[in-house]
Amino acid sequence: MFCYSLTxxxxxxxxxxxxxxxxxxxxxxxxxxxxxxIKKDIINQTAQLKRLEEKLLFPSxxxxxxxxxxxxxxxxxxxxxxTMDKKIIAKYLYNFRDQSALQKGGVQRLFTGNINTGAHHLxxxxxxRSPEGNPVRHSAKYALTKSVGPKFVExxxxxxxxxxxxxxxx
Amino acid sequence: xxxxxxxxLCALWLFCGQxxxxxxxxxxxxxxxxxxxxxxxxxxxxxxxxxLDIELGQFYAQDxxxxxxxxxxxxxxxxxxxxxEISYRMHQRAGRALxxxxxxxxxxxxxxxAAFRLARILFRKGQAVNALHVMDLIKxxxxxxxxxxxxFLKAQIYLATGRFKDSSRLLQTIQHEEKxxxxxDYNLAIALAQDGQREQAVKQLTKVGGLRSGKPYMLALRDxxxxxxxxxxxxxxxxxxxxxxxxxxxxxxxxxNTALLKAGWMYMALQQYDRALVPWTLLHKRQTSNANVQExxxxxxxxxxxxxxxxxxxxxxxxAMNVFGNEVQRLDDSIDSIxxxxxxxxxxxxxxxxxxxxxxxxSKLPDAPQTRYxxxxxxxxxxxxxxxxxxxxxxxxxxxxxxxxxxxxxEEMIEIRKHYYTPVLAKIAIQxxxxxxxxxxxxxxxxxxxxxxxxxxxxxxxxFLATAFEHNALESLAQLARRRxxxxxxxxxxxxxxxxxxxxxxSEYDERLTRAYINFHELEVVxxxxxxxxxxxxxxxxxxxxxxxxxxxxxxxxxxxxQQSQRIVDQLMARQGKLLQIMAIAxxxxxxxxxxxxxxxxxxxLAESYDRANKAKALRLQKP
Numbered sequence: 001m002f003c004y005s006l007t008x009x010x011x012x013x014x015x016x017x018x019x020x021x022x023x024x025x026x027x028x029x030x031x032x033x034x035x036x037x038i039k040k041d042i043i044n045q046t047a048q049l050k051r052l053e054e055k056l057l058f059p060s061x062x063x064x065x066x067x068x069x070x071x072x073x074x075x076x077x078x079x080x081x082x083t084m085d086k087k088i089i090a091k092y093l094y095n096f097r098d099q100s101a102l103q104k105g106g107v108q109r110l111f112t113g114n115i116n117t118g119a120h121h122l123x124x125x126x127x128x129r130s131p132e133g134n135p136v137r138h139s140a141k142y143a144l145t146k147s148v149g150p151k152f153v154e155x156x157x158x159x160x161x162x163x164x165x166x167x168x169x170x
Numbered sequence: 171x172x173x174x175x176x177x178x179l180c181a182l183w184l185f186c187g188q189x190x191x192x193x194x195x196x197x198x199x200x201x202x203x204x205x206x207x208x209x210x211x212x213x214x215x216x217x218x219x220x221x222l223d224i225e226l227g228q229f230y231a232q233d234x235x236x237x238x239x240x241x242x243x244x245x246x247x248x249x250x251x252x253x254x255e256i257s258y259r260m261h262q263r264a265g266r267a268l269x270x271x272x273x274x275x276x277x278x279x280x281x282x283x284a285a286f287r288l289a290r291i292l293f294r295k296g297q298a299v300n301a302l303h304v305m306d307l308i309k310x311x312x313x314x315x316x317x318x319x320x321x322f323l324k325a326q327i328y329l330a331t332g333r334f335k336d337s338s339r340l341l342q343t344i345q346h347e348e349k350x351x352x353x354x355d356y357n358l359a360i361a362l363a364q365d366g367q368r369e370q371a372v373k374q375l376t377k378v379g380g381l382r383s384g385k386p387y388m389l390a391l392r393d394x395x396x397x398x399x400x401x402x403x404x405x406x407x408x409x410x411x412x413x414x415x416x417x418x419x420x421x422x423x424x425x426x427n428t429a430l431l432k433a434g435w436m437y438m439a440l441q442q443y444d445r446a447l448v449p450w451t452l453l454h455k456r457q458t459s460n461a462n463v464q465e466x467x468x469x470x471x472x473x474x475x476x477x478x479x480x481x482x483x484x485x486x487x488x489x490a491m492n493v494f495g496n497e498v499q500r501l502d503d504s505i506d507s508i509x510x511x512x513x514x515x516x517x518x519x520x521x522x523x524x525x526x527x528x529x530x531x532x533s534k535l536p537d538a539p540q541t542r543y544x545x546x547x548x549x550x551x552x553x554x555x556x557x558x559x560x561x562x563x564x565x566x567x568x569x570x571x572x573x574x575x576x577x578x579x580x581e582e583m584i585e586i587r588k589h590y591y592t593p594v595l596a597k598i599a600i601q602x603x604x605x606x607x608x609x610x611x612x613x614x615x616x617x618x619x620x621x622x623x624x625x626x627x628x629x630x631x632x633x634f635l636a637t638a639f640e641h642n643a644l645e646s647l648a649q650l651a652r653r654r655x656x657x658x659x660x661x662x663x664x665x666x667x668x669x670x671x672x673x674x675x676x677s678e679y680d681e682r683l684t685r686a687y688i689n690f691h692e693l694e695v696v697x698x699x700x701x702x703x704x705x706x707x708x709x710x711x712x713x714x715x716x717x718x719x720x721x722x723x724x725x726x727x728x729x730x731x732x733q734q735s736q737r738i739v740d741q742l743m744a745r746q747g748k749l750l751q752i753m754a755i756a757x758x759x760x761x762x763x764x765x766x767x768x769x770x771x772x773x774x775x776l777a778e779s780y781d782r783a784n785k786a787k788a789l790r791l792q793k794p
Binding site for chain 2: 023025027028031032033034035036037038039040041042043044045046047048049050051052053055056059061067069097098100101102104105106107108109148152154170
């Protein structure tokens with residue numbers, strides 16, 4: 001008897017009113033399943049729309065996409081500015097969530113656009129905070145060569161006291 | 171039923187509150203996979219799943235998928251999609267994907283991982299027996315990354331399926347692990363209690379009650395354990411022990427109100443009325459929407475009554491009645507507000523989501539109902555899930571609204587392109603056909619030359635390298651030779667001339683062949699440039715055509731599907747919203763009924779206090 005009462009007491013201490021009015025569980029379950037189903041459908045539709053959008057707006061012969069990654073888990077990237085052929089093509093201010101996602105190894109697609117085949121001049125300006133909390137500013141240049149296929153370039157930021165920006169063609 | 175609810179809650183504490191943790195950092199081989207991770211790390215589940223779906227779809231559609239860089243992340247990507255789907259509460263799809271992995275030809279380590287995740291989904295969905303069957307598919311060696319969680323999950327499933335001994339045995343093996351510290355101890359106490367091991371259960375609970383940690387969830391767990399122990403000893407009449415445990419509950423923790431209320435009742439049971447007033451007076455001053463505080467509003471004057479301070483008691487009962495009256499009015503207003511749909515509007519407001527206490531913040535918004543009363547309801551799994559679904563549906567509705575205008579813009583863009591390219595391409599097509607014929611002719615000539623030079627490298631053919639003059643000369647000499655009545659001198663001269671030409675062809679053969687070879691290679695350069703130009707033209711023409719052709723049907727189909735989804739989302743949102751309203755109203759009505767009972771009690775107690783105060787006064791006056 002004591003054992004049962006002790007269990008009851010423990011459960012009581014957990015304190016949640018795990019009931020939801022007089023709504024049958026089956027109704028909640030059925031609704032939840034329908035919500036899951038519509039999520040699946042809309043994800044498919046979104047994927048289809050994104051593919052269509054990419055094909056229409058950024059055809060492969062002119063497409064260029066620039067990505068940003070941070071190779072230092074403690075470097076906080078604060079802002080970035082991309083210039084191509086003397087025109088500013090992208091600017092971005094990073095919030096905590098963005099910084100954290102980059103530090104964990106995520107890669108941000110910062111710019112997608114269209115350019116002609118041939119040579120282009122890319123300039124990257126970044127600012128951030130080093131692991132020690134000191135402000136860091138850096139600029140880097142890259143000669144981007146666009147050929148017939150789509151062009152993807154990763155801007156790799158590896159910063160400690162002094163920023164180090166490198167570029168990788170994919 | 172309550173036991174399972176509680177167990178489920180324990181599980182939820184550990185797992186549901188987690189944000190998507192993602193894989194261990196590894197060298198990145200696929201840029202687009204990295205992009206999906208970026209979205210996932212920001213908890214943008216929908217975008218991350220869509221990105222990964224696109225990537226995996228393209229990966230599997232390829233003939234030579236092994237050459238795709240995603241091959242390095244394939245398994246990881248599949249699991250991440252599953253994890254993200256779970257985070258996005260798409261358990262069905264995640265479950266199906268995990269089942270496919272388990273039944274597929276995969277290494278045991280991968281099967282273990284998939285089985286663990288599937289079991290976790292099933293357990294969360296309340297299917298403990300099915301979860302146990304899936305857990306049986308996990309074979310040693312279990313990867314270190316999931317070893318502790320795997321054991322903890324199995325112990326929880328055992329607990330839910332009545333195998334208390336097995337559960338406590340497993341929990342004892344991991345109770346010192348940092349990852350499950352506190353939770354394993356608490357669940358062990360439940361398992362021991364259920365198994366009839368009373369003393370060990372209390373000992374275990376005492377251990378949880380003494381846990382040292384600065385983490386908020388550990389402190390909350392510690393408070394719960396102390397509260398449970400205090401309550402237990404109070405019920406057994408061991409007030410001293412009960413007090414010791416109740417005193418350990420933090421005054422600023424989530425269980426502080428319950429502990430203070432219980433502490434007061436404990437003193438009342440010991441007839442130490444003045445002491446009961448200490449915790450209750452503290453409670454008396456707190457937020458009046460809290461159920462414990464409301465009970466304390468009655469308890470404090472009750473204690474004063476026991477101390478024969480009837481005047482003070484009557485005043486406090488009067489105060490309680492006022493508070494209850496106000497609260498009932500607030501509840502009525504809130505119920506009306508919910509019925510008018512203001513609750514649903516309020517929960518979708520952006521300003522309500524500024525922090526994790528958004529539900530409380532709702533009360534501060536204009537026209538919003540009293541959400542403080544819904545805090546208990548918020549702890550219920552069904553309400554939480556319904557609320558999250560409602561938010562997700564609102565987000566889907568918002569997305570779908572932007573898709574249709576996008577499609578309209580694309581159609582317009584396609585129409586403009588078609589308008590521009592169609593006449594231009596028609597003219598170009600005629601010119602191109604002429605050019606194409608000439609190019610094909612020249613390329614055919616070049617092919618023949620290539621063959622001839624190749625054959626001359628094997629068989630000596632000097633005649634092939636004769637110049638046009640030499641060809642004509644030889645032809646003229648042959649014609650002259652065929653004439654009748656040639657005199658001997660002329661025939662001799664013709665033969666000599668033929669000999670000169672042949673001699674030249676033979677003697678200059680190597681030099682001529684080399685020159686021909688060099689010339690042919692120069693021709694190859696020109697032909698390559700021509701082909702490049704040709705291909706660029708074909709490609710550009712193809713791109714121009716592709717920029718407006720072949721979209722009409724896909725766009726029309728997509729529009730129909732999006733419109734259909736919009737209708738479904740609207741319907742589901744209305745149903746989900748209705749259920750939320752029903753749940754919220756039921757909770758508020760439950761609280762109102764409780765308050766109405768308190769009002770009646772307070773009214774009677776007030777009258778009784780006045781009577782007793784008057785009697786006491788009369789007695790005092792009668793005394794000489």
